[in-house]
Amino acid sequence: MDTALRIRSAAMRLFADQGYAATSIRSLAAALHMTNAGIYHHVTSKEALLADLMRAGQLGLTDATDRMLTGRRDPAERLATLISSLTAVHALYPMTSRVMDGELRSLTHGSSARDEIIALRDLYEQRWKSALADGVEQGAFRIADRKLTRLALMSMCTGTSEWYRPDGESTLEQVCAEFVTIGLAAVRSSAQVTMRLDLTLLPDYPWEPHVDPRVAPAGRPAP
Amino acid sequence: MDTALRIRSAAMRLFADQGYAATSIRSLAAALHMTNAGIYHHVTSKEALLADLMRAGQLGLTDATDRMLTGRRDPAERLATLISSLTAVHALYPMTSRVMDGELRSLTHGSSARDEIIALRDLYEQRWKSALADGVEQGAFRIADRKLTRLALMSMCTGTSEWYRPDGESTLEQVCAEFVTIGLAAVRSSAQVTMRLDLTLLPDYPWEPHVDPRVAPAGRPAP
Amino acid sequence: MDTALRIRSAAMRLFADQGYAATSIRSLAAALHMTNAGIYHHVTSKEALLADLMRAGQLGLTDATDRMLTGRRDPAERLATLISSLTAVHALYPMTSRVMDGELRSLTHGSSARDEIIALRDLYEQRWKSALADGVEQGAFRIADRKLTRLALMSMCTGTSEWYRPDGESTLEQVCAEFVTIGLAAVRSSAQVTMRLDLTLLPDYPWEPHVDPRVAPAGRPAP
Amino acid sequence: MDTALRIRSAAMRLFADQGYAATSIRSLAAALHMTNAGIYHHVTSKEALLADLMRAGQLGLTDATDRMLTGRRDPAERLATLISSLTAVHALYPMTSRVMDGELRSLTHGSSARDEIIALRDLYEQRWKSALADGVEQGAFRIADRKLTRLALMSMCTGTSEWYRPDGESTLEQVCAEFVTIGLAAVRSSAQVTMRLDLTLLPDYPWEPHVDPRVAPAGRPAP
């Protein structure tokens, strides 16, 4: 029905699977049973299509994160929230995440689109920076190198887009809980944070097929 | 002088920076002040070039890892070694690492080269699997989901190829130490492992510019 | 107007004149006042273009032959028909004939297209084999070596594509008559066959310029 | 040993099998376990190599023909000789024959090599023309169209390079005898010519593997 969405959906899949550079407009059209030219009625250019997807992805992540952070003051809680949400987004929306994390280099250097995405990314990372800074300032965290810690934790979270499978051993909630534990250990926090992951706050990426993470693997009901 | 090496070196840089698909033989030749055709005197095909680099990368990693693991029985020590070496390789050889981690999809599905790389990768991961398995068996580790734990820790280590800078706040040794701490926490190990990173055991990737990690960042002499 | 036909037409001429391997898509495009890429809008590949032409050529020959053979039982008549039609087709459609006879080697060994053409060729040769076999069986022909006889006669007929000129000394009908005579002599047939060559039954190769064979050479009106 | 001959030998095979245009110097070198450059020590250029082979081929044919014609005055005998020798050469040296007959178009238009080959070819055809002319003049032959007759007979003879197999049903001598019979019938000659094919007079093409035609197929001794 919504052709524009179908295009974004197929594009996202192809970009995630083969990479932007390796994906041709022709193959995208073929995947949609369209013609080359047909695509161009809904899309300005291949690069604009990528930029659109990345922008929407970043905005969705930041917005969702802000929704989840609402009302939280405690640095440990905020860190736990950041870890959980970033993990959940990467686990549930692996295609969007892989494109967001890996295709920045495909946007023309110096283009406004590229600068915009970078700005959005910085905006998001601000949440991590401030949570860590506050934690250190308040004496709740003990960190040798803030940048190192942040990047290491973020790597751990984003890594899930590469390997998380909804039908794997662990529930998404278990993964998040585990990562939160690791994260708090990394900042030497003594806090005990039990996150309840509110999935309704996660971004809704209409172009990515929805995966229900609440379906625990068979025979392994969440405790 | 060694033209073959110069080609591999330039190819590695371009593949790492722009991605394999976005790198043309023409641009590779231009970077080397050669002609298109000249490249083909030393290289069978673009894909073979990629496969060569990936194969050599994987072999180097596995070999180095095995050298570092030599004589170690204790699971905690082995895990610490795995974390340190994987981190160090990704930090010191970010181009090779990014290509190894991200360009598998560029090898033609079903090609023997691809299958070979996958086999080499599995071979490497075996080291992690057995270390974790032994740790659990001996009661030294407590892990809910082995696969999850392994992949999360590996993500953390490999992440360094994206952000580690030799002139950053932390020494490579500090990063490794931090990651080892996090890793041991992740497996609920009570062991106190102090790794001494023997850089002479790391792989020697002749196509990647050597970075001296012992050069501590300015004003921060290693203790 | 019909671009696809214009392409096939020009391709046939070039393939016939220079050979398939010596004909580049560029030169084909140039002959058509098109661009390289434009050709590919109508053609899958250079080899597919050749295969198309050869397939259509073979089908046209077999169909025409079957039309001309319709209702004929007598082996001598059938042989005369085969000689006449093969000669006429090679004389009137020399480009198609040369490509059909000489470019089989240009089709990739093992390709389905190649196998198909070979099958079609075998199908055609069946007409010759059965005519000769029947003639021998009925005692109408006396032949030492059937294969030898068939191939020699076919060579004679196909040879016309190399030298027949509509404005030469002899009418096509005369050539056919002569060849029929020779052919019947070759099989020691005592039959007197007068073929009336019905040109409307010949294949219509739309890509090959039509030559009117009824135009008798100047000063030599057909009797 | 004689590198130049080995090259010509391999070239002849490749040119005959794949065609001149489809044969690369590289593949020729590969077939000889040589390098590209190595070829050029013995050969001026690819085209010169072809021209050499064609020239030697034509000279060999003409010389052999003249040897066989020596002392023969009778047109029927001369025609029989021409048919036999042309047939034998094409049957015994199919590669050379195919190249001679089919690759003239590969010689650059206007090149002296091309003109030379054409002249040699004309020289050879002179033998046919004069035999036919003499036969007609002396009232021994009755021919409607001399050119037609000549070309048809020559086509029949040259066709053997495409299908003759030394281990086939018929001996080369039988093929020649058959063709002579057909040829004499074609010119309405009443002569009974029994050719004895003296194979020692045939050209010796040192680059083409020698096939012994006297070896009659197993179980079919020549009568």
Added chain:
DNA sequence: TATGAATGAGGATTCATTCAT
């Protein structure tokens, strides 16, 4: 909206050939 046709630029790869060693 959608498409068939077209195009200029560029993709990877091979060409015949040269030349210093």
Added chain:
DNA sequence: TATGAATGAATCCTCATTCAT
């Protein structure tokens, strides 16, 4: 003699994009 390296031109084909219909 022979070769490894190199090259400019050409190979077939695909690219993203445009435009008249």
